[in-house]
Amino acid sequence: MPCKICISDLRKSFGPKVVLDGVDLEVAESESLVIIGGSGTGKSVLLKHVIGLLRPDSGTVEVDGTAVEKLGNREITEFRRKFGMAFQEGALFDSMTVGQNVAFPLKRLTRKSPAEIRDRVEECLAMVRLEGVTDRLPSQLSGGMRRRVGFARAIAHQPEILLFDEPTTGLDPVTTALIDEVIVDLNDRLKTTTLTITHDMQSAFRIGDRIAMIHRGKIIAVAPPREFQQLDEPRVQQFLRGEATGPLTDDQDAAAVGKAAIPGGRLQGPRGL
Amino acid sequence: MTLPRPIERFFQEIGRFVEMVGRVFAWTPRPPYDWRELLRQMVKVGVDSVPVVLLTAMFTGMVMALQTFTVLRRFNAESYVGSLVALSMVRELSAVLSGLIVAGRAGSAMGAELGTMRVTEQIDALEVMATDPVHYLVVPRVWAATIMLPLLVVLANAIGIFGGYLVSVVLMGANPVSYMDNTFQFMDLNDLISGLIKAGVFGFLIAAIGCMQGFYTTGGAEGVGRSTTKAVVVASIAILISDFFLTRLLF
Numbered sequence: 001m002p003c004k005i006c007i008s009d010l011r012k013s014f015g016p017k018v019v020l021d022g023v024d025l026e027v028a029e030s031e032s033l034v035i036i037g038g039s040g041t042g043k044s045v046l047l048k049h050v051i052g053l054l055r056p057d058s059g060t061v062e063v064d065g066t067a068v069e070k071l072g073n074r075e076i077t078e079f080r081r082k083f084g085m086a087f088q089e090g091a092l093f094d095s096m097t098v099g100q101n102v103a104f105p106l107k108r109l110t111r112k113s114p115a116e117i118r119d120r121v122e123e124c125l126a127m128v129r130l131e132g133v134t135d136r137l138p139s140q141l142s143g144g145m146r147r148r149v150g151f152a153r154a155i156a157h158q159p160e161i162l163l164f165d166e167p168t169t170g171l172d173p174v175t176t177a178l179i180d181e182v183i184v185d186l187n188d189r190l191k192t193t194t195l196t197i198t199h200d201m202q203s204a205f206r207i208g209d210r211i212a213m214i215h216r217g218k219i220i221a222v223a224p225p226r227e228f229q230q231l232d233e234p235r236v237q238q239f240l241r242g243e244a245t246g247p248l249t250d251d252q253d254a255a256a257v258g259k260a261a262i263p264g265g266r267l268q269g270p271r272g273l
Numbered sequence: 274m275t276l277p278r279p280i281e282r283f284f285q286e287i288g289r290f291v292e293m294v295g296r297v298f299a300w301t302p303r304p305p306y307d308w309r310e311l312l313r314q315m316v317k318v319g320v321d322s323v324p325v326v327l328l329t330a331m332f333t334g335m336v337m338a339l340q341t342f343t344v345l346r347r348f349n350a351e352s353y354v355g356s357l358v359a360l361s362m363v364r365e366l367s368a369v370l371s372g373l374i375v376a377g378r379a380g381s382a383m384g385a386e387l388g389t390m391r392v393t394e395q396i397d398a399l400e401v402m403a404t405d406p407v408h409y410l411v412v413p414r415v416w417a418a419t420i421m422l423p424l425l426v427v428l429a430n431a432i433g434i435f436g437g438y439l440v441s442v443v444l445m446g447a448n449p450v451s452y453m454d455n456t457f458q459f460m461d462l463n464d465l466i467s468g469l470i471k472a473g474v475f476g477f478l479i480a481a482i483g484c485m486q487g488f489y490t491t492g493g494a495e496g497v498g499r500s501t502t503k504a505v506v507v508a509s510i511a512i513l514i515s516d517f518f519l520t521r522l523l524f
Contacts, residue, residue, distance in 0.1 A: 053397050077403045085401045089493045091394035 003048060003062075004029045004161065004193045010059035011217075012045060019045050021217030022059070030191035032183065034208035036199055036239065038248065042198040042217045044088070047163050049193065051083050053077050063161070081109050084159035088166050090150035091139040098125070098149050105157045124152040127182055144171045151179060155186060164196040168203050180206045184249065192198035201240060206231075213239065215248065286507075293407070293485045297415050300408040310413040313392065318379040318414075318480070319421030326371050330429035333366055334358055334398030334436030342445050354447065355455035358437035360464060367429035368422075368468045372475035375422060380483035383414055384504030387487025388497040392485065396488070411488070415480040423469040430468070467523040468486055474519060475512050481510040482508040 005027040012020040019042040021081045037043050048054040049061050052068045061068045063082070071079055084105070092101050102121045106112055112120065125131060128148040138146055151167060164183070168176040180203050186192045187207075198204055204211050205225045212222040213236055221228065221236050229240065238246030276284070337358045345351050387410060390396050399406045432454060441447040483504040490500040 051401055053400060080401060080403045087394045087398055091398040093395055108402050108404055
């Protein structure tokens with residue numbers, strides 16, 4: 001299988017804190033890969049490297065054969081058209097209405113007419129079962145609704161690759177199942193390549209063609225869901241069973257890595273002036 | 274060799290500022306031009322600051338008249354009060370005071386707004402949707418402030434001179450006609466222009482610094498608070514320091 005996203009020996013530290021410690025991962029064309037792992041094990045940081053929001057200290061991320069970290073200012077803008085990304089808390093623009101939020105990528109990334117944009121916005125909001133909220137502001141929505149709007153915004157311009165940063169965390173089980181369904185559906189119908197971060201195991205098994213587990217900045221296991229459950233790796237088993245004690249929690253260094261916040265940092269992305 | 278932390282941080286700030294300014298200039302000529310956002314920011318920075326700028330200028334003019342009257346009387350030079358008030362306002366005080374006020378009102382708002390956008394990943398979201406955050410957020414704010422501050426200063430000049438006139442004529446019993454004559458007797462266009470140039474520079478500094486502080490926010494709500502404070506403090510200091518050099522430069 002050709003690899004759509006190839007990550008090799010990716011390393012990233014914030015100050016003294018090593019967040020990614022040599023990540024190797026391959027995502028195939030139109031595959032749905034789910035990355036699981038405890039809070040703050042570097043999952044979001046990994047995702048931000050794929051789309052070029054963060055620059056690696058060493059190692060490479062290649063998407064369709066293009067090394068992301070080598071792209072210049074203009075190239076990266078073009079490169080990002082391929083992507084749709086849903087952020088943890090939605091990251092909706094709070095000065096815009098829901099409709100304007102979902103329309104944003106369409107205005108910026110496509111040549112659709114205003115009427116087409118309006119239709120597509122409705123369509124995307126319907127897909128996440130949000131209707132009649134087009135004119136509301138994000139501050140007037142519940143957390144779960146905001147998340148779903150963020151999701152609608154990510155898929156609006158029909159990107160080839162979707163990145164989801166905890167799309168279902170904190171949502172009720174029904175909405176979670178709904179979001180999972182949408183992801184599976186996009187993956188099946190449009191052959192979208194998806195990379196999802198979650199710590200919801202049920203979702204992971206529902207949407208993943210393969211599941212990868214990250215721990216202390218390294219990928220410690222990758223396998224299709226069925227095999228993943230059978231893995232003989234004690235750290236995976238602890239995570240799957242959700243136990244408080246075990247090899248994951250034994251070393252306190254792991255917890256320290258977890259505290260490494262993602263700084264707003266330098267002007268981010270692999271382009272300076 | 275490693276530099277002490279505060280010095281390192283100072284140079285980091287300078288570096289970020291220069292980079293931000295560079296990006297503002299690099300992005301300004303590139304389409305799409307967001308005129309509506311520019312207008313919106315001009316209203317926020319300029320129009321909304323009018324009442325407080327007018328109030329400040331009015332009272333500054335009044336105090337200036339009171340002070341100079343008391344002092345100049347000792348030299349029997351009361352007839353120069355008008356000139357002194359007007360020249361001080363036009364060359365110096367209107368620009369600096371308006372700058373400090375706009376730094377407190379609009380600079381802080383920029384720091385808070387962009388800071389919140391940073392910590393809630395809205396800035397990342399912009400980048401992901403192929404939108405440069407400097408182009409989209411910083412460029413309109415910087416030019417709005419650069420355009421609006423000189424306009425505020427024009428108003429401040431007028432009202433400041435009026436305040437001086439009021440105090441001199443009503444309170445100190447100066448002759449209205451000769452006071453007005455005296456006000457413009459020694460003023461030329463360069464005085465006015467130098468004040469306006471200063472104001473433009475201050476506006477640019479306020480917005481660039483406010484946006485930069487917001488842009489580099491880390492650490493949640495507390496970080497946003499820190500950025501907001503820094504936006505005001507750093508901009509105010511920058512105004513006062515650059516004022517000296519601008520005065521030297523513009524005669």
